[in-house]
Amino acid sequence: MMKHRAIDYVLLVVGLLVVWQICHELVGEYALTSPLATFAYAAKELGDAHFWNNAGASALALLYALIIAMVGGLAIGLALGLNRLAGDVADPMLITLFSVPKVTLYPVILLVFGLGLSAKVAFGALHGIFPVAIFTLNGIRKINPIYVKASRSLNLSRSRTIFTVLLPAALPEIVSGLRVGFAATILGTLIGEMFAATEGLGFMLIKAIDENNVELLMSLTLFLFLVAATANGILLAIDHRLHRRSAAAA
Amino acid sequence: MSKAGWIRLVIVIAFFGALEIMCRIGWIDRLTMIPPTEMAEALWSMLLAGSITEDVLYSLRNTVAAVALSVLAGFVCGVIVHALPRLRRILDPLFASYYAVPVFVFYPLLVVIFGINATPLILIGAMFGIVAMLISTLTGLDRVPRVMFKSARMFQLDPLRSALLIKLPSAAPHLITGVKLAVVYSVIAVVAGEFILSSKGIGHRIAYAYNDFDSRTMYGLLLLLLTAVTVVTMSLHMWEHRLHSRWAKQ
Amino acid sequence: MNVLSQTSAAEHSLEEGARGAKAPHVHLKGVTRIYPAVANNPEVHALASTDLDLPQGSFFSLIGPSGCGKSTLLDIVAGLASPTEGTVMFEGKRIEGRPPEGVGVVFQEDSSFPWLTVWNNVAFGLRRKRIDKAEMAKRVDAILAFTGLSDFAQAYPAQLSGGMRQRVCIARTLVLQPRLILLDEPFGALDQQTRLLMGDELLRIWRETGATIMMITHSLDEAAMLADHVGVMSARPGKFIEIIETGWPRDRTSEIVSEARFGSITAHMWSLLREESQKAMKAR
Ligand SMILES: Nc1ncnc2c1ncn2[C@@H]1O[C@H](COP(=O)(O)OP(=O)(O)OP(=O)(O)O)[C@@H](O)[C@H]1O
Ligand SMILES: [Mg+2]
Numbered sequence: 001m002m003k004h005r006a007i008d009y010v011l012l013v014v015g016l017l018v019v020w021q022i023c024h025e026l027v028g029e030y031a032l033t034s035p036l037a038t039f040a041y042a043a044k045e046l047g048d049a050h051f052w053n054n055a056g057a058s059a060l061a062l063l064y065a066l067i068i069a070m071v072g073g074l075a076i077g078l079a080l081g082l083n084r085l086a087g088d089v090a091d092p093m094l095i096t097l098f099s100v101p102k103v104t105l106y107p108v109i110l111l112v113f114g115l116g117l118s119a120k121v122a123f124g125a126l127h128g129i130f131p132v133a134i135f136t137l138n139g140i141r142k143i144n145p146i147y148v149k150a151s152r153s154l155n156l157s158r159s160r161t162i163f164t165v166l167l168p169a170a171l172p173e174i175v176s177g178l179r180v181g182f183a184a185t186i187l188g189t190l191i192g193e194m195f196a197a198t199e200g201l202g203f204m205l206i207k208a209i210d211e212n213n214v215e216l217l218m219s220l221t222l223f224l225f226l227v228a229a230t231a232n233g234i235l236l237a238i239d240h241r242l243h244r245r246s247a248a249a250a
Numbered sequence: 251m252s253k254a255g256w257i258r259l260v261i262v263i264a265f266f267g268a269l270e271i272m273c274r275i276g277w278i279d280r281l282t283m284i285p286p287t288e289m290a291e292a293l294w295s296m297l298l299a300g301s302i303t304e305d306v307l308y309s310l311r312n313t314v315a316a317v318a319l320s321v322l323a324g325f326v327c328g329v330i331v332h333a334l335p336r337l338r339r340i341l342d343p344l345f346a347s348y349y350a351v352p353v354f355v356f357y358p359l360l361v362v363i364f365g366i367n368a369t370p371l372i373l374i375g376a377m378f379g380i381v382a383m384l385i386s387t388l389t390g391l392d393r394v395p396r397v398m399f400k401s402a403r404m405f406q407l408d409p410l411r412s413a414l415l416i417k418l419p420s421a422a423p424h425l426i427t428g429v430k431l432a433v434v435y436s437v438i439a440v441v442a443g444e445f446i447l448s449s450k451g452i453g454h455r456i457a458y459a460y461n462d463f464d465s466r467t468m469y470g471l472l473l474l475l476l477t478a479v480t481v482v483t484m485s486l487h488m489w490e491h492r493l494h495s496r497w498a499k500q
Numbered sequence: 501m502n503v504l505s506q507t508s509a510a511e512h513s514l515e516e517g518a519r520g521a522k523a524p525h526v527h528l529k530g531v532t533r534i535y536p537a538v539a540n541n542p543e544v545h546a547l548a549s550t551d552l553d554l555p556q557g558s559f560f561s562l563i564g565p566s567g568c569g570k571s572t573l574l575d576i577v578a579g580l581a582s583p584t585e586g587t588v589m590f591e592g593k594r595i596e597g598r599p600p601e602g603v604g605v606v607f608q609e610d611s612s613f614p615w616l617t618v619w620n621n622v623a624f625g626l627r628r629k630r631i632d633k634a635e636m637a638k639r640v641d642a643i644l645a646f647t648g649l650s651d652f653a654q655a656y657p658a659q660l661s662g663g664m665r666q667r668v669c670i671a672r673t674l675v676l677q678p679r680l681i682l683l684d685e686p687f688g689a690l691d692q693q694t695r696l697l698m699g700d701e702l703l704r705i706w707r708e709t710g711a712t713i714m715m716i717t718h719s720l721d722e723a724a725m726l727a728d729h730v731g732v733m734s735a736r737p738g739k740f741i742e743i744i745e746t747g748w749p750r751d752r753t754s755e756i757v758s759e760a761r762f763g764s765i766t767a768h769m770w771s772l773l774r775e776e777s778q779k780a781m782k783a784r
Contacts, residue, residue: 228350
């Protein structure tokens with residue numbers, strides 16, 4: 001099993017590199033740098049303090065945004081999920097808010113928060129909070145009513161019910177929501193940095209675009225993708241495990 | 251309308267009412283935001299004067315083309331990947347982390363290749379939308395009950411007929427989810443592309459108005475864009491729900 | 501119900517008769533089925549070596565503990581699955597993992613198409629054949645009347661009860677006038693009264709079309725009442741413990757349930773099945 005998984009990853013990486021190289025051959029150096037040149041450039045960037053300052057700024061913004069999105073999303077989802085009517089009212093509204101192309105709101109965010117950390121945190125949280133809330137809400141609403149009845153028959157208090165029955169029962173859904181929310185928060189933070197910041201990897205991206213620095217653009221995207229894919233892979237593994245466990249229990 | 255629907259309506263009206271009042275009494279200053287009624291009025295006058303028609307049509311055309319491309323390509327790729335479980339296992343990590351990275355940063359690379367015109371915008375929109383459609387297609391095909399495939403074989407259908415007459419309709423609710431997501435992601439990419447580099451389109455006009463401190467134009471356009479996306483995604487969402495309940499044969 | 505009786509099955513049985521009356525319509529020899537191990541699941545030996553001959557126009561019922569391989573056997577006869585070993589013949593030709601023309605199946609699971617109206621569900625198979633519109637409409641309407649679905653022709657499956665949906669599936673199969681009808685637990689979703697009535701209808705179809713029927717059921721009564729022969733299967737890996745001949749006249753109806761022989765047949769079936777069912781339950 002494990003060995004299969006490793007081979008799959010190797011195949012994916014090799015496949016992507018081959019496709020990349022082919023695209024590079026097709027469109028030329030000035031539009032798309034080759035994998036090799038990009039790795040060389042990325043290695044150079046990784047040794048540069050300037051890069052790490054920006055990466056640090058992004059990480060900080062991402063951290064704040066993640067905290068807001070996760071805690072906020074969970075609280076919203078839980079609060080709405082506990083009441084049937086509130087859930088019915090909120091569900092389509094949350095989905096609408098989730099589907100709004102928030103990138104278009106960057107001027108509003110800028111006007112409200114100004115250029116800087118709070119704007120990009122706001123952008124990141126705005127992207128991440130809705131998926132977390134939607135998944136949590138649906139997770140709570142889908143709980144088998146038998147569990148709720150059982151906890152009532154055991155005379156559990158409301159908060160005990162939430163922490164010992166509802167949250168564990170909805171955990172697989174919640175973790176899926178956290179995973180989707182995590183990806184959305186990264187995306188949002190980067191978009192925020194592209195349009196509403198003066199430092200961070202997103203800002204470096206938009207500068208690379210302005211200066212037409214294809215090598216830097218490619219290196220940054222590569223770096224971002226690797227980080228996102230790794231973090232996502234870990235969350236995905238947890239996700240799968242939880243879903244399997246709850247499927248086995250059902 | 252259901253009770254939940256009425257409550258939702260009241261909430262939306264209350265939200266815009268509160269926004270209106272806060273803008274009018276000066277809690278929100280005019281530079282940050284103009285009252286919603288003024289946004290609507292600005293939009294109306296722009297539509298009447300025809301000053302934004304060209305940009306709106308340009309963005310609309312590009313988005314429609316991008317959505318069409320991503321839906322079609324995403325579906326076809328989804329069917330192919332579904333038929334090759336090994337390939338699917340290999341590509342899974344790629345799909346799972348795809349949306350954590352702002353793929354539209356590749357837009358400038360496409361501009362280098364194709365020039366500043368509609369092609370790079372359409373391509374970037376399609377690139378961003380395609381994976382959502384692909385994933386939904388996979389989910390949809392996964393959920394086709396096995397007995398449907400058996401029925402297709404009993405009716406002696408060839409692979410193409412079986413795909414079109416059984417698999418496609420059987421997976422339809424999930425395919426509509428895919429279309430909905432493809433719309434959302436394509437809009438994000440097209441508008442973001444127009445922000446970054448374009449001489450036409452709604453995104454371009456919004457960015458221009460923002461830099462020009464022209465809040466009437468900016469908010470008028472934002473209102474148009476958000477309303478349009480909301481109407482489209484909500485209609486698809488409702489359609490999706492209807493199909494889901496019909497397909498579930500409760 | 502002359503629509504049903506104009507089947508090619510009747511002509512076919514004549515042909516068959518000319519070639520040699522003894523050739524069985526369906527013939528299984530040494531058929532086994534092993535589901536290979538996948539991922540974490542071990543291989544499943546679903547079917548032990550099975551022989552079976554179904555004469556043209558016979559009604560065969562299959563009964564056995566849950567999970568003993570009944571649906572597996574049906575899939576193999578339908579050509580939907582290949583046996584691991586052994587041969588399956590239908591009308592003198594080998595079936596190899598491909599459904600032959602002239603075989604109709606009603607599956608255990610609801611297989612009505614939710615995106616089509618009842619009428620279009622039933623017409624689905626006919627549309628794949630070169631039949632003119634008027635003839636098609638006539639056949640569909642006749643079958644709908646026959647299955648009591650005429651009033652729901654324009655309804656979607658989601659608007660019907662589980663039992664009605666199963667009738668849609670039955671109608672969809674019958675309208676093609678198959679010469680071999682395979683039914684997997686077709687009345688499972690119906691209440692007891694409707695079950696008995698549908699059983700009578702099925703006997704009528706069987707008589708009028710001359711088709712061969714193989715039907716899986718969980719109900720001892722149903723098997724004893726409907727079939728000429730009842731195959732009683734053992735727990736997994738399934739094989740026939742005994743094939744009981746009921747000896748009913750061809751024009752029987754559900755009224756035979758009051759006969760003394762009916763009681764002794766079901767009692768005998770249960771004596772065979774009791775132990776096997778216990779084994780099957782423990783195996784879980
Ligand atoms: N596709 C498959 N892959 C692996 N094992 C299978 C598959 N289909 C069936 N089995 C196994 O083969 C055995 C026989 O299954 P089958 O569906 O034929 O039983 P059955 O007699 O029809 O049961 P029931 O009365 O519950 O319908 C079961 O143990 C089942 O788990
Ligand atoms: Mg079965």
